[in-house]
Amino acid sequence: MIVGADGFIGRNLAAYFDARGQPWHGIHRRDGDLSEPGVADAAFAAAPKVSKIFHVVTRQRTGPVQYAIQGELLRINTRIHLNVLEAWRRHQPQAKLISMGSSCTYPESDTPLPESRFGEGGAHPSVYGYALGKMAIATGSRAYGEQYDLKWLHCVLATLFGPHDNKAEDRSHFMGAMIDRAVREKRAGAKSFTVWGNHDTVRELLYVEDEIEAILAADAAFGNRIINVGANTPVTVGQAANAILDALDWNVPLTSPEGSFQGAGYKMLDSTAFLEATGWRPRIALKTGIRSLIATEY
Numbered sequence: 001m002i003v004g005a006d007g008f009i010g011r012n013l014a015a016y017f018d019a020r021g022q023p024w025h026g027i028h029r030r031d032g033d034l035s036e037p038g039v040a041d042a043a044f045a046a047a048p049k050v051s052k053i054f055h056v057v058t059r060q061r062t063g064p065v066q067y068a069i070q071g072e073l074l075r076i077n078t079r080i081h082l083n084v085l086e087a088w089r090r091h092q093p094q095a096k097l098i099s100m101g102s103s104c105t106y107p108e109s110d111t112p113l114p115e116s117r118f119g120e121g122g123a124h125p126s127v128y129g130y131a132l133g134k135m136a137i138a139t140g141s142r143a144y145g146e147q148y149d150l151k152w153l154h155c156v157l158a159t160l161f162g163p164h165d166n167k168a169e170d171r172s173h174f175m176g177a178m179i180d181r182a183v184r185e186k187r188a189g190a191k192s193f194t195v196w197g198n199h200d201t202v203r204e205l206l207y208v209e210d211e212i213e214a215i216l217a218a219d220a221a222f223g224n225r226i227i228n229v230g231a232n233t234p235v236t237v238g239q240a241a242n243a244i245l246d247a248l249d250w251n252v253p254l255t256s257p258e259g260s261f262q263g264a265g266y267k268m269l270d271s272t273a274f275l276e277a278t279g280w281r282p283r284i285a286l287k288t289g290i291r292s293l294i295a296t297e298y
Helices: 008-019 039-046 063-091 128-148 174-187 208-221 237-248 272-278 286-297
Strands: 052-055 096-101 151-157 159-161 202-207 226-229 234-236
Touching (some): 128 151, 174 286, 202 208, 234 237
Parallel strands (some): 096 151, 151 226, 159 202
């Protein structure tokens, strides 16, 4: 079951399963607002019995707009997650709940973050409410698992890019937003490429199909725990931006508007436990993924 089958990760999960002839059941936006009472309960009750539940629903905003709506993101996401947890317990207790986490649940740090530092606090001001919502599904999975003898896994993901991302400036993941902006600026004849924030900001980027395969590898190897699911491959925003320029064959300088949004300067997961247990490695290099996305969607 894919809870959130028409979102970014959900659509890519569905495409991945379809390409391999694997049946799946989806819960979509048309089934109702999962933050409202009774919606998740009805959707889970109506679904066929499944062995896995991929819970990929979240209310997310990006860029500077985040600062003003942390209460909203906390309220909506916590309601979604609590409703999903209770529907899982009531109607699909045989299934393993596999939920998706974010590095924002870790503190700011200038070194890679292992699972032992999950929830230490100190989330960036732009995401602290959103982070609490993510912590609710991680902690809730553990609490429900222990009390009701349920199986679960909480996968903390790298920063993703790939097809089906929302292209709105306040909705897209940062790499998708940069690629979209580069395509638009090149077509408009711009003499520079606009990149928000500090070009030395460090993140980890994975093409969404690689991350899906990583999640499946984690599911096969782990249960009843929080696990970082990345590749331990840091990249700066400047390096990512230059990879986009190379993919577009566009030779212009990078510029950053004064006062543009700046998130945490360094955020890297330490995914050593996952990598050593599974042997998984990404197949799609950064530039290859960028070229594939541009060819597919532009």
